[in-house]
Amino acid sequence: MGLSRREFIKRTAALTAASYAGLSLPISNEDYSAHASDADSWHKGTCRLCGSGCRLELEVKNGKAVALRGIPQSRTNMGYLCMKGMLFYKLMGNNHPERLKKPLYRARKDQPFREISWDRALDIASKEFAKTVKKYGNNSVAYYGSGQAFTEETYIFQKVMRGGLKTNNVEGNPRLCMASAVGGYVTSFGADEPIGSYSNFERASCFFIIGSNTAEAHPVLFRRIMRRKMDNKDTVKVINADPRVSPTSRIADLHLQFAPGTDLALLNAMAYVILEDKLYNEDFLKNYADFRMGKKKKKVSLQKYMAFIKDYTPEKVARICGGNITADKIRKAALWFAKSEGTMSLWTMGINQRSRGVWANNLIHNLHILTGQLCRPGADSFSLTGQPNACGGVREGGGLCHILPAHRLVKKNKLRHQVERLWGIPEGRIPPKPGYHTMAMFEAVNEGKIKAIWINCTSPAQSLPNCDKYRKGMRREDVFIVVSDIFPTKTTELANLILPTAFIFEKTGVYGCTERRSQLTVKAVNAPGEAKPEVWMVREWALRLSKELNDPVIKKCVEPFMGKEPDYELPKAIWEEYTQKLTKGRDNDLSGATYEVLEKLPDGVQWPAPTKQWALKGGTDIKFVRGLDPLADKYAKNDLPYQFYGPAHPDRKLWIWLRPQKGPAEMPDSKYPFYLSTGRIIDHWHTSSMTGRIIELMRANPYAYVEVNPKDAERLGIKPGDMIEVVSRRGRNILPAKVYVGPCEGMVFVYWHDEDENRMINRVTKDAFDPGSKEPEFKICACRIKRVSGPRPLKPFLVHMKA
Amino acid sequence: MPVGGFVINVDPERIEESVHRLESVEGVEIHGSDNKGNVVAVMESSTSSEMEAMVKAIMAIETVYSVALTYFNGEDEVERGRDGV
Numbered sequence: 001m002g003l004s005r006r007e008f009i010k011r012t013a014a015l016t017a018a019s020y021a022g023l024s025l026p027i028s029n030e031d032y033s034a035h036a037s038d039a040d041s042w043h044k045g046t047c048r049l050c051g052s053g054c055r056l057e058l059e060v061k062n063g064k065a066v067a068l069r070g071i072p073q074s075r076t077n078m079g080y081l082c083m084k085g086m087l088f089y090k091l092m093g094n095n096h097p098e099r100l101k102k103p104l105y106r107a108r109k110d111q112p113f114r115e116i117s118w119d120r121a122l123d124i125a126s127k128e129f130a131k132t133v134k135k136y137g138n139n140s141v142a143y144y145g146s147g148q149a150f151t152e153e154t155y156i157f158q159k160v161m162r163g164g165l166k167t168n169n170v171e172g173n174p175r176l177c178m179a180s181a182v183g184g185y186v187t188s189f190g191a192d193e194p195i196g197s198y199s200n201f202e203r204a205s206c207f208f209i210i211g212s213n214t215a216e217a218h219p220v221l222f223r224r225i226m227r228r229k230m231d232n233k234d235t236v237k238v239i240n241a242d243p244r245v246s247p248t249s250r251i252a253d254l255h256l257q258f259a260p261g262t263d264l265a266l267l268n269a270m271a272y273v274i275l276e277d278k279l280y281n282e283d284f285l286k287n288y289a290d291f292r293m294g295k296k297k298k299k300v301s302l303q304k305y306m307a308f309i310k311d312y313t314p315e316k317v318a319r320i321c322g323g324n325i326t327a328d329k330i331r332k333a334a335l336w337f338a339k340s341e342g343t344m345s346l347w348t349m350g351i352n353q354r355s356r357g358v359w360a361n362n363l364i365h366n367l368h369i370l371t372g373q374l375c376r377p378g379a380d381s382f383s384l385t386g387q388p389n390a391c392g393g394v395r396e397g398g399g400l401c402h403i404l405p406a407h408r409l410v411k412k413n414k415l416r417h418q419v420e421r422l423w424g425i426p427e428g429r430i431p432p433k434p435g436y437h438t439m440a441m442f443e444a445v446n447e448g449k450i451k452a453i454w455i456n457c458t459s460p461a462q463s464l465p466n467c468d469k470y471r472k473g474m475r476r477e478d479v480f481i482v483v484s485d486i487f488p489t490k491t492t493e494l495a496n497l498i499l500p501t502a503f504i505f506e507k508t509g510v511y512g513c514t515e516r517r518s519q520l521t522v523k524a525v526n527a528p529g530e531a532k533p534e535v536w537m538v539r540e541w542a543l544r545l546s547k548e549l550n551d552p553v554i555k556k557c558v559e560p561f562m563g564k565e566p567d568y569e570l571p572k573a574i575w576e577e578y579t580q581k582l583t584k585g586r587d588n589d590l591s592g593a594t595y596e597v598l599e600k601l602p603d604g605v606q607w608p609a610p611t612k613q614w615a616l617k618g619g620t621d622i623k624f625v626r627g628l629d630p631l632a633d634k635y636a637k638n639d640l641p642y643q644f645y646g647p648a649h650p651d652r653k654l655w656i657w658l659r660p661q662k663g664p665a666e667m668p669d670s671k672y673p674f675y676l677s678t679g680r681i682i683d684h685w686h687t688s689s690m691t692g693r694i695i696e697l698m699r700a701n702p703y704a705y706v707e708v709n710p711k712d713a714e715r716l717g718i719k720p721g722d723m724i725e726v727v728s729r730r731g732r733n734i735l736p737a738k739v740y741v742g743p744c745e746g747m748v749f750v751y752w753h754d755e756d757e758n759r760m761i762n763r764v765t766k767d768a769f770d771p772g773s774k775e776p777e778f779k780i781c782a783c784r785i786k787r788v789s790g791p792r793p794l795k796p797f798l799v800h801m802k803a
Numbered sequence: 804m805p806v807g808g809f810v811i812n813v814d815p816e817r818i819e820e821s822v823h824r825l826e827s828v829e830g831v832e833i834h835g836s837d838n839k840g841n842v843v844a845v846m847e848s849s850t851s852s853e854m855e856a857m858v859k860a861i862m863a864i865e866t867v868y869s870v871a872l873t874y875f876n877g878e879d880e881v882e883r884g885r886d887g888v
């Protein structure tokens with residue numbers, strides 16, 4: 001007797017779950033083959049709703065996405081997914097009625113949009129950009145992209161902007177989340193991106209999680225950490241350092257709750273203990289490390305560093321940090337960190353989104369260099385990326401104003417000319433000066449210096465700090481705005497031209513996640529209506545621009561991609577150019593990772609992967625280690641096992657930095673006595689234009705709220721659900737209160753996903769930024785709070801398209 | 804009727820109690836567990852909203868550390884076209 005379809009599905013569910021967890025069940029799917037054949041097809045790809053890079057297979061039936069399962073052989077997620085990953089197929093193809101399906105245009109922003117043809121849309125986009133360039137010069141146009149765009153997309157956009165339109169005004173939202181991590185890696189290790197991999201989760205004996213709510217922001221990676229801890233309860237230690245108690249703290253042995261902005265002092269105090277108790281690794285220091293200070297990167301001695309660190313005794317720092325910090329806790333944390341078999345640090349925005357984010361990154365790396373907790377199993381200083389392709393696309397593909405593809409600095413003549421040669425365009429075509437960084441770019445929009453901007457796959461109108469200030473500029477009638485996206489957002493509200501794009505699984509491309517791993521998703525379902533892949537739009541736009549500006553070099557930029565069909569052949573040709581020409585011989589060498597290789601693997605390839613043979617094994621698990629990293633062998637200068645060949649440190653040393661404590665740009669005072677911090681919740685992604693449209697996720701968290709510490713709530717007479725006004729020097733929100741032992745006393749925390757004007761917290765945050773990385777300090781500003789009423793009925797809010 | 808296959812991680816020292824509490828959530832079938840605290844569960848509900856609510860209820864149990872999905876089938880919902888609307 002065969003099974004019923006229903007029973008079959010249930011058994012499949014049980015068997016899949018059991019096999020991933022390594023359990024055997026006393027059931028089987030006897031009719032498996034018969035039922036398997038009624039699935040049209042399964043397609044491998046990557047989830048795009050956080051930076052983890054989980055791999056899954058999508059089942060397509062009658063052209064529709066109907067089921068999915070994690071890929072157990074994938075080294076990123078081992079088959080597991082979270083709820084966002086489970087439900088995002090609901091946005092694909094014709095599954096969602098609100099998808100943007102036709103190009104929309106209005107000449108003025110106070111007019112309604114009209115549907116237009118693609119032909120007309122591309123004409124308008126090219127004419128407006130060409131007109132602006134002719135009238136105001138090349139730096140009056142800009143591209144603002146995304147860590148959620150495919151690498152092929154970022155690459156072709158920046159190629160046309162730099163090589164074609166002769167401007168480095170190329171930026172992307174990773175500036176708002178990862179720029180300080182880039183700065184930290186380059187200045188401490190001489191090369192961007194982590195040395196190790198996720199594989200260290202199963203090998204680490206101590207986790208130092210600071211400024212990351214991993215449980216909610218990277219749920220599937222957190223599962224691996226949690227599993228490691230639960231399987232080795234007594235031997236694996238978890239230290240969680242954060243001003244807020246979050247679901248991540250649940251598995252911590254030690255929670256260091258410091259006052260916002262005292263992180264640098266805390267990290268220096270841990271270094272103090274490491275030096276005082278002689279917990280450092282003398283051999284490692286002798287062979288691989290140097291000490292540096294100041295803007296001029298002056299080399300200093302160990303003695304000088306020791307003298308500097310003398311100021312950070314645990315007793316003194318405990319007083320600076322406040323919260324629950326004691327000298328004993330600092331000593332314990334430093335001891336666990338230094339003594340474990342392998343310590344893995346993890347952080348995200350809590351460290352990066354600081355006005356001294358690069359310094360905070362440096363100070364975490366310092367602890368690893370001092371103790372030699374690097375390059376061996378389980379030992380790593382590992383920044384978690386927020387978005388699925390911030391690393392692969394934007395950091396590696398040339399998506400920021402100062403970097404060209406494959407980690408080349410714009411300002412280095414030799415590297416710039418190399419890129420021009422590889423592109424076959426005249427020398428001197430790419431300007432030598434970096435363009436506007438994100439905050440300067442939107443300031444330039446405010447000032448009318450930028451007159452035409454293409455915003456792809458992101459919503460700066462909501463995601464920029466102090467966003468009202470920048471929305472003013474975006475509202476200007478003399479600034480022409482193109483937005484390409486899948487749904488209406490706060491930013492499409494300010495656009496002149498909206499271009500509907502294909503979503504993941506509706507087009508083909510590569511995402512590179514946190515662990516240097518590039519993973520391919522091939523098109524599986526059709527995009528709805530007339531939505532198109534961005535790579536096609538850019539090619540067609542460039543051809544028209546070339547005519548408008550009578551400039552054949554613009555056409556030259558897209559010539560290698562002419563005539564290719566847009567769903568697979570075109571992105572493949574772009575990937576080929578990028579990997580075979582641009583990454584070859586660079587530290588992120590991906591020349592072995594062709595589409596053919598990527599398609600064969602359940603997950604993808606970690607660079608460096610200079611040959612197909614190496615790529616087929618998955619690439620490089622740990623960088624800089626001879627025998628494990630082909631480039632470490634190739635560039636070896638001596639017999640030492642580690643070879644730090646990163647392009648930014650010609651001395652091949654790791655640098656320990658002398659960085660003093662520095663508070664936030666804005667401190668609470670008598671008028672604005674609270675710290676305000678912001679962050680994410682597990683069910684929503686960024687500005688919720690996608691997750692807000694998945695009804696299950698929206699119902700679970702229909703609006704943002706403000707978390708208030710119970711002691712503050714009691715003092716101010718605030719009860720759960722009361723409406724609270726949160727005001728800063730910049731703006732104001734009114735949100736319901738959640739009274740909760742999350743934030744420390746004197747601090748409130750607000751989720752940033754809500755599109756409602758009253759609950760859009762970036763109207764309140766501050767746009768101060770790190771002078772090095774230019775990343776804004778979203779995590780800290782000063783505010784005051786006030787109860788305005790008891791609970792009120794609230795409605796979820798999403799931007800819809802007005803006809 | 805969507806069906807999901809999940810691995811739920813519970814406190815390894817309180818497995819029996821956790822399984823018991825999981826079984827009391829309507830629509831949850833427990834298919835097995837190991838001594839590390841991995842529990843294999845199948846959830847069935849009439850809409851995926853209901854399944855999300857079930858997951859929320861499970862997350863609220865204090866001995867539960869994480870709920871991870873491995874397989875999800877929503878073919879009826881997609882075919883009925885009521886999906887995401």
Ligand code: SF4
Binds near residue numbers: 054083218220
């Ligand atoms: S953890 Fe991130 S990548 Fe993985 S399924 Fe969830 S949202 Fe997707």
